[in-house]
Amino acid sequence: MLVRLLLSTILVLLEGLTLASPVIPENHVLSEVLDYSTVYSDNSVAQAFVDELIALSHSSRNISKCDQCVTRLAVGKSLSLLRPDLVPRVFTEWCQRTKYMSNSTCLATFSRNTVKSSYTGTNFADMLSLMDPFGYDGQLYCNYKESACPKPKTPNVTLSHLWPKKEAKHNIAPVPAANDTFNVLHISDFHIEMDYKVGGEANCSLSMCCTPSSVNAFSNITSHGQKDWNSFYDSSYSDNSFVKGDLLDVFKNDSIWSPATTFGNYKCDAPEILINSSLNSIANFSSENNLDFEFAIFTGDLVDHDELSLTSYDVTVKSEEVVFRDIKNKLGDVPVYPVMGNHDTFPYGELAQENHGFLNYFSWNAELMADLWEDYGWLDAKQSQYARKHYTGFSVETKMGLKIISLNSNVWYKKNHYAYWNASQPDTFGQFEFLVNELVESESKDQRVWIIAHIPFSGDALPLPAKMFAEVVERFSPYTIANIFFGHTHLDQFEILYSGPGDDAKTIENVVASSWISQAVTPWVNNNPSWRYYTVDKKTFSVMNAYNYYTRLNDTFTNNGAEPVWEFEYSSRDGYNITWPETAPLNATYWHLVASKINGSVEYNQLYENYATRFSPYVPDCANTTDCSLNYCYLTSFTVDQYDDCVASVQKKQ
Incomplete structure (x- = not known):
C-alpha cells in the first residue's frame, strides 16, 4: 500500500x-x-x-x-x-x-x-x-536528525531468545586474587589534525581552528591577542626524541588574532607532535618505572573533526595510517586492541548493514584496519580475517585468557543514516547476535570478557540499541562481563547500569554493571590531553585501580617551545576519598558510591568536573553555575531513555 x-x-x-x-x-x-x-x-x-x-x-x-x-x-x-x-x-x-x-x-x-x-x-x-x-x-x-518530531516511544522488544536461562552462580562476580595484578594501557580519541599549522588562527569562527584555512570573521583585530605566547616552533620527534625546530614569525600576519602554538590549542584537534608527545610520555613512564603493559586498548577516533569541509577519503585513510604507525613506533611490541570511532570512516559516521548490498561502501576500512593490525602483530591471521569479514565486531583472546570483544559503535550512532531503516527491529546489523554468541561461549567455559567500543550508549546512541545493550549487559554481569570501556566524549567519566527504571532504582542493591569512559589526547574542546592505565587482577581481569596522567596544555603556550610535561593527575581508587576495601575491584558498586557523593555535594561535583576535563582552564564552576547540574544523570544512566528521563526529572524540579 x-x-x-x-x-x-x-x-x-x-x-x-x-x-x-x-x-x-x-x-x-x-x-x-x-x-x-x-x-x-x-x-x-x-x-x-x-x-x-x-x-x-x-x-x-x-x-x-x-x-x-x-x-x-x-x-x-x-x-x-x-x-x-x-x-x-x-x-x-x-x-x-x-x-x-x-x-x-x-x-x-x-x-x-x-x-x-x-x-x-x-x-x-x-x-x-x-x-x-x-x-x-x-x-x-x-x-x-532534524529535531522536528517528538522522540518516539522505544519499541518493547527483547533479545532474550538468544541466551539460555541465567544460572544462580552467574549472579556473583568472581573474587580477585591476592595482590596479583598486571597493567593495561588505555588511550583514546587522538583526532590527528593533519593540516595543523603553527601560527594558524586558534580562535576561529569557521571550520576547525589551527589550519591554513582557519579564520576569525568576528574579531575587530587591532592587535594580536596572547602577546605573551612564545611557543611558535617548527618542532618534531625523531627517533623518539624531541627536536626543537626553528622559531616561526607568526605575528607578521596581521589577520591572525590568536596564533596556534607548537603543541596545540583548546579549540583545535591534536597536531601529530602532541600525539607523539603523549605516546613518548607513555614509553618513558614505562621505562623509568620498570612498568610493563601487558596490552593496550584504543577506544577510537583517529581522524579530526573537520568533516564538513576538509576531511576527505584520502585524509581519512592517511590519518588512520599515521596514528597507528605512531602508536606502533612508540609502544613497540605491546599489543594494541582497537575499535573504530565515528570519525574513523568515510563518509563520517556512516556504516551500512551487510545484507542489503551496501557492504562494499565501507569494507575498504575493515580491510585496511585488519591489514594494519595484522602487520603490527596486534591480531594474528585468523583474528585479522574475522575483523576484515565482520566489520561490526570481532573478538580476540589474550595470552592470559581474557576475551576482548570489539564493537563498531556506528551501528548505534544517531548520525548514521543506515541505522534509521527497520529501526524498530532490535538487531538489523547482526551485531548483538554476534556479541551474545561470544558471551554465551565465554560463560560456558567460565571465561571473563572485556567489551570495548567508542560511543557510550547514553549519549549519541539511538534508544533501541542502547536498550538492547543494557539488556545484554544485565544478563551477562557480573560473572562473565568483567569490564566495559568507551571513548568519544573526551571526558574522564563512568556510567552505571541499575536493574529497574527510574531514579528510584538507583540504589546500591540494584547496581548491575559500570563502564569506563576514557579521557582524550586531543584537547578539543577545552580539555587537557590525557591517558591512563589500569592495574588488573590476573585471576578475574577486574580493574583494581586506574592511574591518570595529563599535561597542562596552556603551559606549553608560554614555555618557549619546550616539550610538554606529563604528570600524574590522580588514581581512581584514591581520588574521590571513598572508603573501599583494598582487595575489592573498582566495580559498579564502588562507582555508585562515587556518584552518590557527586549527587550530594557541590564539592564532589566540582572534583568530578576537575577530573573530567583534567583541570582545564575551562573547567566549569559548579558552585556558581548550572553547568554541573546534569552530571549525576549522566553517570547513573546507561541508556538514552534513562538519561532523557533523568534530565526531564531534574528540569521539572528546577
Missing part, C-alpha cells in the same frame, strides 16, 4: 511537468513508472521534486514541523525508488533555498556518500529507499 502511494506521488509530480504525459495504465507497476520517467530530463524531474518540497515548507496550511519532515521523507522515498541519483541534488537544493540549514550542513546532511565521490549522496538516498517514513523509522529520523 505504501509503495503504491509513493508511486502515485511520483506520477502526480511527473504529470505536473510541462512535457506531454503519456497515458499510464491504472494497474501500473514500478518498471512502467521508470520507463515513464525517462521521457523527462533530469532537470525537469529534479525541479518538480524541489518545488514540491519548497511548497510543503511554505504551505499556508497548519502543518506541523513533524508532519512536514515525515512527508518530505515520503516524497524522498518516492524519488529514491525512481531516481536515487537525484535525491541529493533535490534535497540539498531544497535545504539551501529554504535556508533549512546552513549551506555546508545541507550538503553534509543530504549529499555525503561513499569513497567514489564526496557529494553524490548515496547514504541519504539509500536510507530513503529502505525506510518506512510513516512509521517508527520516520519519527526517529525526524527527531534525531
